[in-house]
Amino acid sequence: xxxxxxxxxxxxxxxxxxxxxxxTIEKGKFIAITGPxxxxxxxxxxxxxxxxxxxxxxxxxxGEDITDLSITERAQRGxxxxxxxxxxFKGITVHDLINIAKGEELSVMDASHYLSEVxxxxxxxxxxxLNDGLSGGEIKRIEIATIIARxxxxxxxxEPEAGIDLWSFNHLIDIFLKMHQSQENSIVxxxxxxxxxxxxDEIIAMVDGxxxxxxxxxxxxxxxxxxEDPKNCLNCHDILEA
Amino acid sequence: xxxxxxxxxxxxxxxxxxxxxxxxxRENSKSVARQSSENIxxxxxxxxxxxxxxxxxxxxSENVFIPALVSCSGVHDLVYNDFFIGENADITIIAGxxxxxxxxxxxxxxxxxxxxxxxxxxxxxxVEKHIGEGTxxxxxxxxxxxxxxxxEGSYMExxxxxxxxxxxxxRFTTAKxxxxxxxxxxxxxxTHGEQFAESKFEVDMxxxxxxxxxISRSVxxxxxxxxxxxxxxxxxxxxxxxxxxxxxxxxxxxxxxPEITANSLDAxxxxxxxxxxxxxDQMIKLMTLGLTEGEAEAKIIDGFLN
Numbered sequence: 001x002x003x004x005x006x007x008x009x010x011x012x013x014x015x016x017x018x019x020x021x022x023x024t025i026e027k028g029k030f031i032a033i034t035g036p037x038x039x040x041x042x043x044x045x046x047x048x049x050x051x052x053x054x055x056x057x058x059x060x061x062x063g064e065d066i067t068d069l070s071i072t073e074r075a076q077r078g079x080x081x082x083x084x085x086x087x088x089f090k091g092i093t094v095h096d097l098i099n100i101a102k103g104e105e106l107s108v109m110d111a112s113h114y115l116s117e118v119x120x121x122x123x124x125x126x127x128x129x130l131n132d133g134l135s136g137g138e139i140k141r142i143e144i145a146t147i148i149a150r151x152x153x154x155x156x157x158x159e160p161e162a163g164i165d166l167w168s169f170n171h172l173i174d175i176f177l178k179m180h181q182s183q184e185n186s187i188v189x190x191x192x193x194x195x196x197x198x199x200x201d202e203i204i205a206m207v208d209g210x211x212x213x214x215x216x217x218x219x220x221x222x223x224x225x226x227x228e229d230p231k232n233c234l235n236c237h238d239i240l241e242a
Numbered sequence: 243x244x245x246x247x248x249x250x251x252x253x254x255x256x257x258x259x260x261x262x263x264x265x266x267x268r269e270n271s272k273s274v275a276r277q278s279s280e281n282i283x284x285x286x287x288x289x290x291x292x293x294x295x296x297x298x299x300x301x302x303s304e305n306v307f308i309p310a311l312v313s314c315s316g317v318h319d320l321v322y323n324d325f326f327i328g329e330n331a332d333i334t335i336i337a338g339x340x341x342x343x344x345x346x347x348x349x350x351x352x353x354x355x356x357x358x359x360x361x362x363x364x365x366x367x368x369v370e371k372h373i374g375e376g377t378x379x380x381x382x383x384x385x386x387x388x389x390x391x392x393x394e395g396s397y398m399e400x401x402x403x404x405x406x407x408x409x410x411x412x413r414f415t416t417a418k419x420x421x422x423x424x425x426x427x428x429x430x431x432x433t434h435g436e437q438f439a440e441s442k443f444e445v446d447m448x449x450x451x452x453x454x455x456x457i458s459r460s461v462x463x464x465x466x467x468x469x470x471x472x473x474x475x476x477x478x479x480x481x482x483x484x485x486x487x488x489x490x491x492x493x494x495x496x497x498x499x500p501e502i503t504a505n506s507l508d509a510x511x512x513x514x515x516x517x518x519x520x521x522x523d524q525m526i527k528l529m530t531l532g533l534t535e536g537e538a539e540a541k542i543i544d545g546f547l548n
Contacts (some may be wrong), residue, residue, distance in 0.1 A: 049530055050530075051526055051530070070529070071526060071529040071530055072529045072532060072533060072534050072535070075529065075530050075531060075532040076532050080530065080531075081530045083523075083527065086527075087521070087523045087524050087526075087527040089524060089542065089545055089546075090459070090487065090545070090546055091459070091544075091545035091546040091547065091548045092541065092542070092545035092546075092548075093545075096541075096545060097531075100528060100531050100532075100533060100541065101531045101532075103532060146531065150531065150532075
């Protein structure tokens, strides 16, 4: 479905942020990308969604070369991207944003459905502006609601857990599992959270701009953390939850 | 009323036909239609061009329409309208001005001087839209002057909108608030081409627990220029807030000059101002939802001025 071939990304006078990344994501898969900060995870997500252009390499999506396609064209072909820090807009309401995401004018009741999916009381939020009056957790959940509303072939989330409280986080896992019920659509989540890694089909570990390991959690984490038993290691637990 | 005037009327006040209740429609410096209601009387001024709108005390949930239309070029209209709002009344005033100069190279202008006298505990919502139309080089000018005097416990909300079309506007609004009076002003403005717009506000909070909330959102496109000047004086225990948010595009220029003066230890005054282009991450976000760059820009502007 999605294929990255020899993707590199470098910024002038700085080190290479991505180094020759090769990656294939199959239809219907739930993939978690993890690894230390500065490893290139967010850059990879931005390159897939078109926010950044790779300096080298090729991206194909369902057989089409999308390397030179714009953000809009990629979105229209079925790629969604949930920001780590959702954007705020003065004057644009939650209802407006869900309509834009869905690509049609939804009734309040239909739009509210997506807010309920992310655990927000729809009547309290549907007419709210996406401005500074919303907390970090609230706007994060709204961001996720827009991705659910799009229901695209590929949904990428960049650290969806950031800024979300514990109660909401448990609910978040359920949301991803529900999205994963679709055999057609794939989910890629960048996360440090062990509980997200627990429910993913596969984990990809990125260090210093390269994929160092891919596979089931049990095989990836020991190598990433240089630890024989990360599940029961307090130090590893702290690193993952950091 | 000709077709141009009918179109302007629809755009500034949403009217397809004469409304129920009180109204006065002014076209090319003359009153062309008028009706008073049981509670709202509209009478001509005797010493100058204009009307007095007299609202009886305790009038509830009534609307007054007072659109002014200039449907041809070469008109220089000056009108004085005074509103006397009785105690405990609660009404909505739909004003607005449309100026059309067609394909003429002669300009037209409308200058409305409005004074509002709000009785104790009265409540007024004032909605005003400015429209300018025409393909010729004739300048369309609207220079409104508004003076508000609010008695104890009264509430006034002013919503003013001017989206493109008006070549030059100078708006000057003053207000004096007595005990417990509240004033809310929401201004929306978009200029383009080489248009010029100036909004100037002077508010005196003289009464205890009075408050003003002044919110201006504007967009300056092309080579247009805007100036926002606000003076808020807190003369006793009171609360004042003003907020000027502007988006600049192309070669647009926006100048914000806030002045807040606390003449009392118990005055709380806040001013916020932000001027800048559309944030890049806002554009990217909407593009990741499938909008083109142009569509994303339009959505952001529409929302901002909504």
